[in-house]
Amino acid sequence: MDKKTVIEQTEKYYLPVFGRYQMVIDHGQGSKVYDNEGNEYVDCFAGIAVNALGYNHPILVKALRDQVGKIMHCSNLYYTEIQAQAARMVCECSGMDRVFFANCGAEGNEGAMKLARKYGVKKSPTKYKIISAQESFHGRTFDTLAATGHDYYHVGYGPLSPGHVLVDYGDIAALEAVMDDDVCAVLLEPVQGEGGVFVPTDEYLKQVRALCDKYDALLIFDEVQTGVARTGKWFAYMHSGVKPDVLTFAKGIGSGFPVAGFAVPEKHARVFAPGDHGGTFGGNPMASAAVYATLTTLKSENMVDKVAEKGAYFMDELKKLAAKYPEKVVEVRGKGLLLGMQLTKPGKPVVEHCLANHVLINCTANTVIRLAPPLVITKEEIDVVVAALDKALADF
Ligand SMILES: *Cc1c(COP(=O)(O)O)cnc(C)c1O
Numbered sequence: 096m097d098k099k100t101v102i103e104q105t106e107k108y109y110l111p112v113f114g115r116y117q118m119v120i121d122h123g124q125g126s127k128v129y130d131n132e133g134n135e136y137v138d139c140f141a142g143i144a145v146n147a148l149g150y151n152h153p154i155l156v157k158a159l160r161d162q163v164g165k166i167m168h169c170s171n172l173y174y175t176e177i178q179a180q181a182a183r184m185v186c187e188c189s190g191m192d193r194v195f196f197a198n199c200g201a202e203g204n205e206g207a208m209k210l211a212r213k214y215g216v217k218k219s220p221t222k223y224k225i226i227s228a229q230e231s232f233h234g235r236t237f238d239t240l241a242a243t244g245h246d247y248y249h250v251g252y253g254p255l256s257p258g259h260v261l262v263d264y265g266d267i268a269a270l271e272a273v274m275d276d277d278v279c280a281v282l283l284e285p286v287q288g289e290g291g292v293f294v295p296t297d298e299y300l301k302q303v304r305a306l307c308d309k310y311d312a313l314l315i316f317d318e319v320q321t322g323v324a325r326t327g328k329w330f331a332y333m334h335s336g337v338k339p340d341v342l343t344f345a346k347g348i349g350s351g352f353p354v355a356g357f358a359v360p361e362k363h364a365r366v367f368a369p370g371d372h373g374g375t376f377g378g379n380p381m382a383s384a385a386v387y388a389t390l391t392t393l394k395s396e397n398m399v400d401k402v403a404e405k406g407a408y409f410m411d412e413l414k415k416l417a418a419k420y421p422e423k424v425v426e427v428r429g430k431g432l433l434l435g436m437q438l439t440k441p442g443k444p445v446v447e448h449c450l451a452n453h454v455l456i457n458c459t460a461n462t463v464i465r466l467a468p469p470l471v472i473t474k475e476e477i478d479v480v481v482a483a484l485d486k487a488l489a490d491f
Contacts, residue, residue, distance in 0.1 A: 098131055116450060123150025126472040128455070136453045139468040139480045143457075144288070144320050144433065147347035148392055149469035155350050158388035159381065168379045181383035184390040188329045189322075189342055191358035196378025196386075200319035200345035201234025203355040206372055207341040208238055208280065210359070211313045214366045215279025218311065226273060226312075227282040228264035230290035230460070233317055242282055244290075265295045267302040278312040280341075285331035288320035288467075291460035292428050292435025297335040304337045313340040313363070319355070320433065323347035324393050324470055327403030327431030334430065347470070352385030354378070398470050406431035408474060409466070412481045420488045432472070436464040436484075438491075448487035454480050 096104070101119045121131040126149050128138050141147070148155050162177065169175060178196075185194045197203045208225055215222030227233065229244035240248055241256040244264075249255060262269040264287060281303060287293040307314040316339035321331035325347055328334055332342065340363055345355030356377065359366075376382070393399070410427060413436055417424040425437040438445070442458035449456050457465045466480070 096131075101131070118450070125149045125151070126469045126476050134453060136450075136455050137472075137476050137479045137483075138455045139466050139472070140455050140457045141347075141467055141469045142351065143346065144325060144467035145346045146351045147323055147325075147389055147398075147470045148350040149471040150351075152350065152392065152471070154392045155385065155388045158384045159352065162380055162384035165380070167381050168376070170375065171373065171378065175380050175383065177380050177383040177387060178378050181378065181386040181390075184387055185344070185348070185356070185358055188390050188394070189344070189358050190330070190333070190338065191342055192361040193364045194356055194358040195372065196354060196356040196382060197345075197374055198353055198376055198382075199234070199355050200317075200343070201236045201239045202374075202377075203319065203343040203345050203357050204233045204239045204242070204282070204315075204317055205236055207315045207317075207343050207357045208242070208282065209372060210341060210357070210363070210366050211280030211315060213371065214313055214363070215277075217366075219276065221277045222279050223258050224260055224275075224278045225258055225280045225282055226260045226262060226270065226278055228284075228287070229261050230264055230287055230293065231261075231282075231284055231317075232287075232289035233282065233284075233319075264290070264293060265299050267299055267306075270303060270306060274306050274310050274312070276310055278310050280313045280315050281307055282315040282317060284317045284319075284321065285335070285337075286321050286326060286430055286433060288433065288465070289459050291437070291463040292433060292465055294428055294430055297337070300332075300335045300337040307340070315339060315341040315343065317343050319343055319345040320467075321430075323389070324399045324402050325431055325433050325467070327399065327406050329399055331430065348389060349382060349385035350389040352382060354382035354386055393470065396471075402431045402470050405472065405474065405477065406434070409434060409477050409481075412477065413466075413484075416481065416485055416488060419485070420491075423488055423491050429466075432466070432468055432470060434466040435459075436466075438462045438464060445484070445487045445491055448490055449480075449483045452483040452486060454483035456480070456484070 227242040233239040241259040322344040343357040413427040
């Protein structure tokens with residue numbers, strides 16, 4: 096099909112919930128994607144921080160090809176070797192002891208919040224409050240929607256799931272004011288992604304941990320976006336050393352295969368009894384093969400250190416742009432390869448300008464350019480992105 100037909104057919108049959116660019120993607124290689132007219136793009140957004148290993152990584156492709164010919168799915172009523180391997184790797188990389196696999200980030204967060212509710216209600220029937228942050232993003236299911244601190248996502252979906260309280264991110268006094276014995280969990284992103292790439296202080300996270308301990312509430316870190324080496328550590332909590340009680344993950348963990356979940360230390364391994372939680376597809380052999388191949392490859396390629404190094408380089412380059420365009424760029428934020436450039440006005444034209452120059456970037460929270468390339472991006476490719484941003488900002 097030609098470009099026009101693909102777009103027309105999609106617009107005819109698909110629900111119009113996405114604002115899409117007029118581009119039909121055909122395939123990818125490394126950190127590059129190709130449209131169906133043969134044009135090459137440097138991808139600095141990785142399918143929303145998903146394609147950790149980039150496109151067409153030979154180890155991941157082989158793992159999935161081998162698995163598809165063996166068995167794709169067999170339910171969680173049986174054991175599989177590949178799930179055992181994937182679970183072990185997630186625990187080793189995350190510093191947690193037990194894992195549960197789901198299919199998307201929202202579902203991972205749902206499971207984490209269900210675990211917290213069980214934890215709380217075992218102590219007191221009124222211990223069910225879940226506190227999360229303004230400008231957060233935790234997903235689009237009913238409960239994750241209620242935990243997401245954006246009115247924009249809530250409009251038209253009331254009544255929202257009860258038992259949720261929102262507070263300003265980074266404001267420990269605001270959290271302290273709503274903490275009490277009825278709180279079963281505090282749910283936070285260790286770096287806010289969708290909200291605009293906001294990095295809290297380590298001090299804040301430590302104080303949050305202390306408040307959770309004081310009120311016997313579980314600290315849930317939503318690492319759906321920040322996990323899997325994205326920030327230059329296996330998981331972002333490792334920067335502050337503030338360990339959560341529940342860690343959720345998705346996006347990068349399957350490098351493009353839809354898989355997610357949550358992990359807990361051993362002390363919370365028995366909050367759920369058999370039958371309390373489950374899922375048909377979660378951690379099926381394909382998903383497990385993707386997780387195992389992704390994590391073992393990131394590890395053998397020493398990607399955590401490489402991301403830290405490339406992220407620092409990228410950040411420096413972006414800071415130079417910020418200095419060059421002080422009337423257009425407020426600041427640059429982020430960790431590792433999750434970077435945000437706060438603009439003084441809506442950033443959509445910058446994204447479009449870069450797209451016209453064959454570089455894919457994102458704008459979130461209206462005025463923040465978000466960069467989250469495949470972790471395998473090269474310095475040369477980062478330079479291409481910076482040059483495209485430079486041109487776009489000059490025009491902006
Ligand atoms: C993307 C995202 C989610 C939702 O993940 P889905 O796979 O779209 O359900 C949840 N939390 C954070 C921090 C995210 O970035």
